Amino acid sequence: MAAALSKSFCLGYYFLLLCLIGFISHPAKAAVKKYLFDIQVKNVSRLCHAKPIVTVNGRFPGPTVYVREGDRVQVNVTNHAKYNMSIHWHGLKQFRNGWADGPAYITQCPIKTGHSYTYDFNVTGQRGTLWWHAHIFWLRATVYGAIVIMPKPGTPFPFPQPHREETIILGEWWNNDVEEIEKQGSKLGLPPNASDAHTINGKPGTLFPCSEKHTFAMEVEQGKTYLLRIINAALNDELFFAIAGHNMTVVEVDAVYTKHFTTQAVLIAPGQTTNVLVQATQSPNRYFMAARPFMDAPLTVDNKTATAILQYKGIPNTVIPILPKLPAPNDTAFALSYNAKLRSLNSPQFPANVPLKVDRHLFYTIGLGINPCPSCLNGTRLTASLNNITFVMPQIGLLQAHYFNTKGIFRLDFPDNPPSPFNYTGVPLTANLGTTLGTRLSKIVYNSTVQLVLQDTNLLTVESHPFHLHGYNFFVVGTGIGNFDPKKDPAKFNLVDPPERNTVGVPTGGWTAIRFKADNPGVWFMHCHLELHTSWGLKTAFVVEDGVGPDQSILPPPKDLPPC
Incomplete structure (x- = not known):
């Protein structure tokens, strides 16, 4: 009866719209929200002239994805543009389901021109504002849109209801x-x-x-x-x-x-x-x-x-x-x-479960450098690195290689610390300090707690860097200017109500410490969200191992996963 009433209501235009954007949902089970994303090139006018840009459904920005906490979402993406495409659902945790995360050559091979792929995922334990964007080359310049996750029915905002x-x-x-x-x-x-x-x-x-x-x-x-x-x-x-x-x-x-x-x-x-x-x-x-x-x-x-x-x-x-x-x-x-001023709400309903015990301590230095480039105009090329390693993108998805145990695609020897400690934020340095190229990842034990300190350096210049970790939220327990002091700075960490984020800024000439619990198995990208630095190699990935329980392993890949 309830289902019939819901269906009759949705026959009207107004209620059909509400059903599509998620403001009406069956109280007994999660709704399935379906979207069609058509990747196409369209002439768009801005400033003094029009130009063709890659769009979703011909719109710039693209459509907003409206869902409720607990919903299942299916987005069928068909690529009619000349470029390969992948879509990342930025901030959605994709529990056990890295196949829907989206970064090209990390969790999937891209969707080729004339092909389709359906991103199928659940929205669990999250509500608020996130967003989606292309995650290949610089295409997110025009391919992006909002994700609005409404709370479960009957759950009010913890602030005055807006008009x-x-x-x-x-x-x-x-x-x-x-x-x-x-x-x-x-x-x-x-x-x-x-x-x-x-x-x-x-x-x-x-x-x-x-x-x-x-x-x-x-x-x-x-x-x-x-x-x-x-x-x-x-x-x-x-x-x-x-x-x-x-x-x-x-x-x-x-x-x-x-x-x-x-x-x-x-x-x-x-x-x-x-x-x-x-x-x-x-x-x-x-x-x-x-x-x-x-x-x-x-x-x-x-x-x-x-x-x-x-x-x-x-x-x-x-x-x-x-x-x-x-x-x-x-x-x-x-x-x-x-x-x-940013602090987690840390209320009984929305607690801040900050890891207090750390199983794995990581310290990553952020460096810019200049490498030889015989084909470049001046014989050199700007690069970026973490712990002196400039990341090289593979030719097949890392998650696929990990899941099927394909050898020779990546190495699991990314260093926990920089190979050569130095005065990170001292006088400007021009040396690369032995920067190497490689697809090197770090293996993390399932359910272990990780503390990662990201340290800016003055290699070429100091600069702020917003780092995004896929598959997880993390707590920003500390930040400071200058070199991180492992003996003194942890005493000043906020372990009560630090902000919980998926993207954090490392301050210019400073450091940021984050903590997270590795309870989501898979291969998860971490990179600077300045596209310039990402393209220079300022990125890596974590391989979080499966646990022993029935719900602690990576789900099988979907049948329509794009081939490489």
């Missing part, structure tokens, strides 16, 4: 084919050209030429509270975000609820998400929302500011919006202060 919510996706825009730009940079051995604009929901805003029609606007009503789901989909920039005249209350990061705090600006690294509450209690007017890069390293700052508009109901479009006061591009003090 309405809006997704805000921060990105970058290139006037030319980003893949060709990246290839040109590789041939020269130099960084590719920086983006031509930053975007908010795919639109650069009125501060850019020829962009009057390309400005996102959000209408609000006086006295109402709004939830903004903010995602940084930019390839290479940490971003500040602010709204003129309005404070924001942070309530969630990376789909984990936080203790609430109020701020005038948000700092968000590529790959991260942040949910904020905004109260429309200012004088009715038009206010700019704005985003621009944070860069406190001695490098060229890409200072392009994207804008959108928060507009009170009844205010005409002819009113000139007010600009917010964003932190300075090199405002390190704001960045450190902002990140220090």
